[in-house]
Amino acid sequence: MASLQTFAAKTITDVQSFVQNNSQILPSAGASKPALTTTADNPAHLELGELSGILEYEPAEYTFTALAGTPITEVAAALAGNGQYLPFDPPLAQHGATLGGTVAAGLSGSGRYRYGGVRDFLIGVRFIDGQGQLVRGGGKVVKNAAGFDLPKLMVGSLGRLGILVELSFKVFPRPQSYATLTVPYPTVEAALGGLQKATTARLDIEALDLVVERPDGQHTVPTLWVRMGGLESVQEQRIAQLRQILGAGEMMEGFVENATWQAACEFSWAPDQWALVKVATTPRHIQGLEQILSTTKALRRYAVGGQLTWIAWPGEVADLHKHLTALNLSGLVIRGATNQARIGVQTGQVFAQRIKQALDPVGKFLAL
Amino acid sequence: MPSTNLISALTRLFPAQRLLQQSAQLAPYESDALTAFHARPAAVVLVETQQEVIETVKLCHQYNVPFVARGSGTSLSGGSLPIKEGIMIALNRLNRILRLDPAERIAVVEPGVVNLDVSRAAAPYDLYYAPDPSSQLICTIGGNVAFNSGGAHCLKYGMTANHVLGMKVVLPDGEVVQLGGESLEQVGPDLAGFFVGSEGLFGVALEITLRLLPKPAMYRTVLAAYRSLEAAGEAVSQVVAAGLLTGAMEIMDNLAIQAAEAAVGAGYPKDAAGLLIVELEGEPVQVEAEFAHLLQVIEITNPYEVRVAQDEADRMRIWKGRKSAFSAVGRLSPDYIVQDGVVPRSKLGQALAKINQLSATYGIRVANVFHAGDGNLHPLILYNGREAGALERAEALAGEIIHMCIDLGGSITGEHGVGMEKLQYMASMFNATDLQTMTNLRRAIDPLELANRGKKLPDGEAPALHLHGPHPLEKLGLISRE
Numbered sequence: 137m138a139s140l141q142t143f144a145a146k147t148i149t150d151v152q153s154f155v156q157n158n159s160q161i162l163p164s165a166g167a168s169k170p171a172l173t174t175t176a177d178n179p180a181h182l183e184l185g186e187l188s189g190i191l192e193y194e195p196a197e198y199t200f201t202a203l204a205g206t207p208i209t210e211v212a213a214a215l216a217g218n219g220q221y222l223p224f225d226p227p228l229a230q231h232g233a234t235l236g237g238t239v240a241a242g243l244s245g246s247g248r249y250r251y252g253g254v255r256d257f258l259i260g261v262r263f264i265d266g267q268g269q270l271v272r273g274g275g276k277v278v279k280n281a282a283g284f285d286l287p288k289l290m291v292g293s294l295g296r297l298g299i300l301v302e303l304s305f306k307v308f309p310r311p312q313s314y315a316t317l318t319v320p321y322p323t324v325e326a327a328l329g330g331l332q333k334a335t336t337a338r339l340d341i342e343a344l345d346l347v348v349e350r351p352d353g354q355h356t357v358p359t360l361w362v363r364m365g366g367l368e369s370v371q372e373q374r375i376a377q378l379r380q381i382l383g384a385g386e387m388m389e390g391f392v393e394n395a396t397w398q399a400a401c402e403f404s405w406a407p408d409q410w411a412l413v414k415v416a417t418t419p420r421h422i423q424g425l426e427q428i429l430s431t432t433k434a435l436r437r438y439a440v441g442g443q444l445t446w447i448a449w450p451g452e453v454a455d456l457h458k459h460l461t462a463l464n465l466s467g468l469v470i471r472g473a474t475n476q477a478r479i480g481v482q483t484g485q486v487f488a489q490r491i492k493q494a495l496d497p498v499g500k501f502l503a504l
Numbered sequence: 505m506p507s508t509n510l511i512s513a514l515t516r517l518f519p520a521q522r523l524l525q526q527s528a529q530l531a532p533y534e535s536d537a538l539t540a541f542h543a544r545p546a547a548v549v550l551v552e553t554q555q556e557v558i559e560t561v562k563l564c565h566q567y568n569v570p571f572v573a574r575g576s577g578t579s580l581s582g583g584s585l586p587i588k589e590g591i592m593i594a595l596n597r598l599n600r601i602l603r604l605d606p607a608e609r610i611a612v613v614e615p616g617v618v619n620l621d622v623s624r625a626a627a628p629y630d631l632y633y634a635p636d637p638s639s640q641l642i643c644t645i646g647g648n649v650a651f652n653s654g655g656a657h658c659l660k661y662g663m664t665a666n667h668v669l670g671m672k673v674v675l676p677d678g679e680v681v682q683l684g685g686e687s688l689e690q691v692g693p694d695l696a697g698f699f700v701g702s703e704g705l706f707g708v709a710l711e712i713t714l715r716l717l718p719k720p721a722m723y724r725t726v727l728a729a730y731r732s733l734e735a736a737g738e739a740v741s742q743v744v745a746a747g748l749l750t751g752a753m754e755i756m757d758n759l760a761i762q763a764a765e766a767a768v769g770a771g772y773p774k775d776a777a778g779l780l781i782v783e784l785e786g787e788p789v790q791v792e793a794e795f796a797h798l799l800q801v802i803e804i805t806n807p808y809e810v811r812v813a814q815d816e817a818d819r820m821r822i823w824k825g826r827k828s829a830f831s832a833v834g835r836l837s838p839d840y841i842v843q844d845g846v847v848p849r850s851k852l853g854q855a856l857a858k859i860n861q862l863s864a865t866y867g868i869r870v871a872n873v874f875h876a877g878d879g880n881l882h883p884l885i886l887y888n889g890r891e892a893g894a895l896e897r898a899e900a901l902a903g904e905i906i907h908m909c910i911d912l913g914g915s916i917t918g919e920h921g922v923g924m925e926k927l928q929y930m931a932s933m934f935n936a937t938d939l940q941t942m943t944n945l946r947r948a949i950d951p952l953e954l955a956n957r958g959k960k961l962p963d964g965e966a967p968a969l970h971l972h973g974p975h976p977l978e979k980l981g982l983i984s985r986e
């Protein structure tokens with residue numbers, strides 16, 4: 137087995153022995169975020185797509201446990217059967233994203249606006265550390281303060297602190313219906329004014345994205361997308377109230393509304409050949425980013441009230457890295473030609489390296 | 505005694521009135537809210553600046569002396585119990601709100617800021633800080649971070665960890681790092697999230713960036729009274745199963761009701777065996793519609809009385825009763841243990857029946873008041889510390905409750921932390937590899953195990969209160985030299 141360059145694990149024990157028998161390991165599953173499994177090194181590839189399946193799902197408990205390679209689509213279908221959902225809106229489900237990959241990449245979608253991201257819904261993990269040991273952190277109940285919060289640590293760890301094999305999540309009841317108000321603005325500055333009104337209003341907004349298309353494209357107008365979820369009987373009233381606050385807007389409902397958000401979650405707006413980059417931001421970063429990006433062909437979507445920026449980047453990733461660094465921002469390349477997925481600035485390295493030393497003392501996984 | 509040299513170094517750093525060494529000065533710091541335990545530190549420093557914390561930690565590291573950070577000392581698990589002959593860093597005066605940015609919806613605070621003061625400062629902007637431990641009038645954000653504290657209103661938007669975006673911390677060797685930032689999102693491992701709940705073992709949080717939420721436009725609150733405590737527990741399962749996402753869902757038993765009534769006159773039905781408080785929050789049209797549904801679900805659970813809060817004053821009265829319940833129960837008994845465990849929500853009825861049965865078997869009164877919506881039990885075990893063996897029997901009962909939580913698939917603590925109190929139960933929840941991994945993490949971050957030594961991890965050194973033999977550091981030194 138040690139000689140194999142790619143190995144598909146079927147059991148947790150498979151993962152353990154693979155880690156023990158190889159000197160450098162790179163895990164992957166759904167291949168929906170290829171930039172995260174590209175490296176200049178030459179590690180042995182561990183495929184986790186077959187380590188799949190929901191192990192426990194107690195609808196009355198609003199929690200489930202599944203193997204890490206389980207596709208998001210499978211989980212979403214099981215939850216939907218009971219009127220439940222993953223409120224953090226995991227991206228790229230139709231592209232094959234798995235639970236483990238979503239946690240390791242630390243990715244949430246636009247829907248994280250209301251209740252929180254993947255970090256807020258993951259309640260338990262089991263992972264294989266750099267010595268091939270099976271380690272558990274967290275638990276299967278929604279509240280738990282015993283031990284260090286290893287589930288949080290694994291969010292965004294990119295398979296570099298351990299290989300996730302089993303995950304427990306809490307879930308929520310899915311809103312009965314959705315409606316979206318789309319509000320066009322003449323400029324990004326004006327749109328940011330609208331965004332600010334929406335984020336501070338005493339409303340329960342489900343998702344809030346500012347979509348800025350390329351200047352020469354079809355949709356030239358910066359547009360706010362504001363999604364409301366809840367009881368069907370009161371949706372129209374709520375949207376009317378929202379329209380009053382924002383001053384204008386078109387209401388979108390039903391199949392089209394749903395398909396529009398789903399397309400956003402799959403990044404259908406981003407050309408396949410371009411790099412796709414996540415950037416952690418706040419609204420006040422948007423003007424600075426716009427100054428740079430509006431002079432390029434880059435497409436951008438300021439999701440989650442301006443907290444989660446997605447950039448489709450046609451040029452060299454190294455150039456974007458420079459821009460982000462200058463703006464003191466951190467980015468993660470999830471698609472595109474690079475072998476350095478983390479770009480821009482990195483904080484907390486001293487702390488992170490000590491953690492890496494404890495979990496992966498001989499460096500079986502890629503450097504953090 | 506290494507601390508003598510350290511003390512003289514500290515004398516150069518702090519004026520005498522902020523470096524406490526006299527018995528009388530140290531007495532208030534000898535225990536936290538787990539009052540059964542005491543230990544005397546070598547000194548307490550009352551820090552006023554972040555730099556003083558950093559310098560103190562550096563000196564402790566240099567002289568190999570353990571330290572404990574302390575907020576308001578309301579820990580119920582012995583988390584802020586001093587280490588005998590160690591240094592206590594009291595953070596109450598490090599309490600400035602450094603920045604409150606309503607547009608970005610964040611507050612950057614020092615660790616000694618009192619929880620409720622954040623919401624007070626945010627109120628003019630119609631914003632608030634969501635986690636609301638019952639101790640929120642006195643407990644600090646630093647303490648909340650260390651324990652990932654929760655509160656009655658943590659069902660929808662989560663506990664402290666869900667509201668901490670970033671932190672500046674001093675690691676146990678004096679190195680200062682920034683974890684996370686100001687965005688809800690981040691790239692790389694969630695280091696800020698990992699620090700939250702580490703119970704002071706990873707160092708001292710110096711500056712914390714908190715997320716603020718818009719104040720809910722409306723609350724609707726209902727009380728339902730039941731003839732048995734189990735029935736109230738079953739009702740919680742029903743509300744959860746109905747798909748209602750409530751803002752808060754709390755239960756009190758008769759003993760707790762009596763105590764709260766005597767203390768603050770909350771207007772609870774006094775003869776209820778179990779009282780359920782459910783609150784919905786959000787946009788008025790949505791809340792009203794959901795509230796109608798909630799009342800239907802509650803009706804099916806057969807309460808003998810249902811009361812809806814009529815106005816804000818009525819609502820505040822209900823919450824005042826709930827939030828003062830711990831201290832109110834204190835009037836019923838000279839001493840009590842506040843237990844903290846978690847069971848799956850669908851097993852609440854079962855768990856409460858078992859607690860009742862254990863209480864009868866031990867002949868010890870147990871009051872129950874807890875965060876039912878997330879299965880977080882807080883049995884209050886009443887005893888008289890002056891009676892021989894009473895504390896031990898109360899602890900034995902507490903232990904049985906904790907084992908029940910584990911057997912039902914829950915946890916040994918929901919929000920009060922392991923501290924010292926739960927050390928003995930860690931091995932029932934985690935296996936040897938899990939525990940060793942946590943110890944490895946701790947040692948990688950703090951090789952000398954200076955920060956809050958003896959807490960949270962069971963294989964840590966024995967707590968200082970019965971420290972006789974060799975100094976733990978000598979033992980540790982031997983281990984690391986091998």
Ligand SMILES: Cc1cc2nc3c(=O)[nH]c(=O)nc-3n(C[C@H](O)[C@H](O)[C@H](O)COP(=O)(O)OP(=O)(O)OC[C@H]3O[C@@H](n4cnc5c(N)ncnc54)[C@H](O)[C@@H]3O)c2cc1C
Nearest residue numbers: 575576577578579583615638644646647648650654704709
């Ligand atoms: C009446 C009462 C009601 C309570 N209700 C609740 C409740 O509803 N929910 C809940 O979760 N808890 C509750 N608690 C428990 C307690 O209030 C919380 O644990 C609180 O967060 C402790 O805050 P503190 O400022 O008192 O911290 P302390 O007790 O002083 O310290 C707690 C821990 O935090 C560490 N610490 C303090 N500051 C820092 C820092 N800056 N950096 C790193 N570590 C630090 C200490 O070393 C210690 O381990 C209650 C307690 C009481 C007495």
